[in-house]
Structure formats: C-alpha cells, structure tokens
Amino acid sequence: MGLFDKIKKVGSDFKKDNDIIAKVYRGEELTTEELAFFNEKRPNTTPAEYKQKHDDELTLKKHKQHKIGGLKFFTDERGYYYFSFSKSLTGERYYLVGFEWSGPQYKVTSTTVTTGQDKQKGKKGSTLGGAAVGSLFGPAGTIVGAAVGASGKKKTDVNRKSETTSTQEEIDTTAYLVFVEKDDKRVKRESIKCNTSIAKEINALRFTSEAIAMERPEQQMANEKISVEPEINYEAEAVSPIEEIRQYKELLDAGILTQEEFDAKKKELLGI
Structure with a gap:
C-alpha cells in the first residue's frame, strides 16, 4: 500500500470511528461490523461502559469548584456540596446551613x-x-x-x-461554615480564614435552613435543579477529536483526570 493509500485509509477510519462513537453516545445499537471496529480500537471497554464514562465526565463538568478562605469544596448538579479532593459522582453530600463569623476586624x-x-x-x-x-x-x-x-x-x-x-487594615479572622450530611444528618463545621471580601463570596452560596436539612426527604431535593441544562448534541461533539481532546484537557486541568489518563485518551483519539 502506497503512502497516499495509507493516508486515505487513516482518513476513512477516522470518519468511521467518529460516526460509531456518535452512535455510542446516543445509546444506539451498533451493527456487527461497527462493534468489531469499536472493539479493535478499544479492546478494554464495551460501548456501554464508554458511553457511561463519557456521560459521567459531562456531568462532572457541570459541578462547580469553590476555593474560599483556604477551604476547597464542590457543588454538584443538584445543589449538594461535597469535599472530595477530586470531583466525584459518588460519596457524601451536604447541605450548607450556616455561616458563623464575628465580623470584620482591623489593625x-x-x-x-x-x-x-x-x-x-x-x-x-x-x-x-x-x-x-x-x-x-x-x-x-x-x-x-x-x-x-x-x-x-x-x-x-x-x-x-x-x-x-x-x-486601618482589615485582618483575616477565623469563621466557620456549617454543613449537614443529607443522609445521616451529621453536622460538619469547617473553619476558614475570613474577611469582608470572603464573606461576600460565602453569602453568594446556596444555603438551606438547618430545620429543613435535618428533615427534608431525598426525593424532594433530587427534584430541584439549580439550572436547566441544554440538551447535549452528540453529533456535534463527535465530529472533531480535537474538540474532544480540548474537553479532556479541561478535565485534566480540573483534576478529574490524571496526566496518564489524558495522554492515553489523546493517543486513542489521534489513533497513535
């Protein structure tokens, strides 16, 4: 096979792979030929697992990271807070119920x-x-x-x-954020360094009254959405691997993926 034919085959396989991945993202069933091609490219995962991982990554991108007063935490798509060092879809979730601070102090x-x-x-x-x-x-x-x-x-x-x-210069003082775990109702107090500027950031967060946090059923909270997310166009996302690499780079920068995982995904998308 000559060089031109090799280049032509790479382009053809690239388009074929994009079309197959678009079907996987939409949850459509693959033909026998498409499944064989998919398994050749990705021998260690199934189409269902591949789709689930992609959906999870899209969900995690909707989570918001906070770094306030030396405390790092996240808000998930339902409005709960959590404290994992890396973004996660599982684990403990909390209501934010209180902010304890004595007010600004000056030197x-x-x-x-x-x-x-x-x-x-x-x-x-x-x-x-x-x-x-x-x-x-x-x-x-x-x-x-x-x-x-x-x-x-x-x-x-x-x-x-x-x-x-x-x-006079404002100095940082100690304040506390008070959380209640949504299932077992444990109270969690996290200390932070606070000043007027930080207090404004905290007051912009979503608070829940302690009484409601202690009694509220899970289903009621699950039905409340912070915002309505636009429908995902998988066709558009599957067109260019460069766009996918850019998305994975964002996940790397956010600490969701390791450098090794990103490099492997990049090689996979480029067919290296």
Missing part, C-alpha cells in the same frame, strides 16, 4: 512625619578672644576680655512640624 497603624528644621540666629561669644585681649593689656584687659566672652548670644527659632496619620 490600626499610626505614622508620625516631622518636617522642617531649627534655625539659629546671632553668634556665640568666645572666651578665647577675651583671654587673648587680657594677655595684651594686663589685669584690666583680662576683665574686659571676660566681659566680651560672656556677651555672646544664641537664639533658636523652632521651625519644625509633626503630623500623625492613622490607617
């Missing part, structure tokens, strides 16, 4: 600035000059010399000005 700093300088007027008398006169004119001269030395004057004008200014 006051005072600074004094002095401007100007002292001014000296007149001259200082010199007893040395008087002594010199006395040595020339005898005892009387000595008296005169002493008088001259004592007559010198010094005058100082104070020309300084001091100004004190005070500034």
Whole structure:
C-alpha cells in the first residue's frame, strides 16, 4: 500500500470511528461490523461502559469548584456540596446551613512625619578672644576680655512640624461554615480564614435552613435543579477529536483526570 493509500485509509477510519462513537453516545445499537471496529480500537471497554464514562465526565463538568478562605469544596448538579479532593459522582453530600463569623476586624497603624528644621540666629561669644585681649593689656584687659566672652548670644527659632496619620487594615479572622450530611444528618463545621471580601463570596452560596436539612426527604431535593441544562448534541461533539481532546484537557486541568489518563485518551483519539 502506497503512502497516499495509507493516508486515505487513516482518513476513512477516522470518519468511521467518529460516526460509531456518535452512535455510542446516543445509546444506539451498533451493527456487527461497527462493534468489531469499536472493539479493535478499544479492546478494554464495551460501548456501554464508554458511553457511561463519557456521560459521567459531562456531568462532572457541570459541578462547580469553590476555593474560599483556604477551604476547597464542590457543588454538584443538584445543589449538594461535597469535599472530595477530586470531583466525584459518588460519596457524601451536604447541605450548607450556616455561616458563623464575628465580623470584620482591623489593625490600626499610626505614622508620625516631622518636617522642617531649627534655625539659629546671632553668634556665640568666645572666651578665647577675651583671654587673648587680657594677655595684651594686663589685669584690666583680662576683665574686659571676660566681659566680651560672656556677651555672646544664641537664639533658636523652632521651625519644625509633626503630623500623625492613622490607617486601618482589615485582618483575616477565623469563621466557620456549617454543613449537614443529607443522609445521616451529621453536622460538619469547617473553619476558614475570613474577611469582608470572603464573606461576600460565602453569602453568594446556596444555603438551606438547618430545620429543613435535618428533615427534608431525598426525593424532594433530587427534584430541584439549580439550572436547566441544554440538551447535549452528540453529533456535534463527535465530529472533531480535537474538540474532544480540548474537553479532556479541561478535565485534566480540573483534576478529574490524571496526566496518564489524558495522554492515553489523546493517543486513542489521534489513533497513535
């Protein structure tokens, strides 16, 4: 097979694989030939498993990550909070029921600035000059010399000005977020560093009253959606592997996939 034929086959297989994956994402049954092609490309997974993994990844992309006051947590698609270090579809889920904080506190700093300088007027008398006169004119001269030395004057004008200014700077203080586990109703208090800016972020979160969190049935909460998600167009998503690689890169950056998993997926999509 010549080079041109090889390139042509790669392009044909690439399009065929995209079409098959689009059917898998839509949950359609594959023909015997399509299934054989799929298994050749992906021998370690079934179409159902492949679709489930893809659906889970799309769901996880809807989860929101929070980093507030040194605390990392997530909101899932139903509005529950969880604390896994990596995004997960399983595990404990919590209601956020309280925010405990004593309010902003400030550190006051005072600074004094002095401007100007002292001014000296007149001259200082010199007893040395008087002594010199006395040595020339005898005892009387000595008296005169002493008088001259004592007559010198010094005058100082104070020309300084001091100004004190005070500034206040908000400092971080400890606050607590209070959660209730949705199933066993355990109370979880997480400490954070808080200030006015962080308090605004917290108040923008979704809160549930503690009374409701302690009694609310699971089904009622499950029926409440934070937002209506648009219908997924699998045809559009399957057209370009570059777009899929970009999506997997977002999952890598978010900590959902490891570097090894991303590299394997990238090679798979590029047929390397």
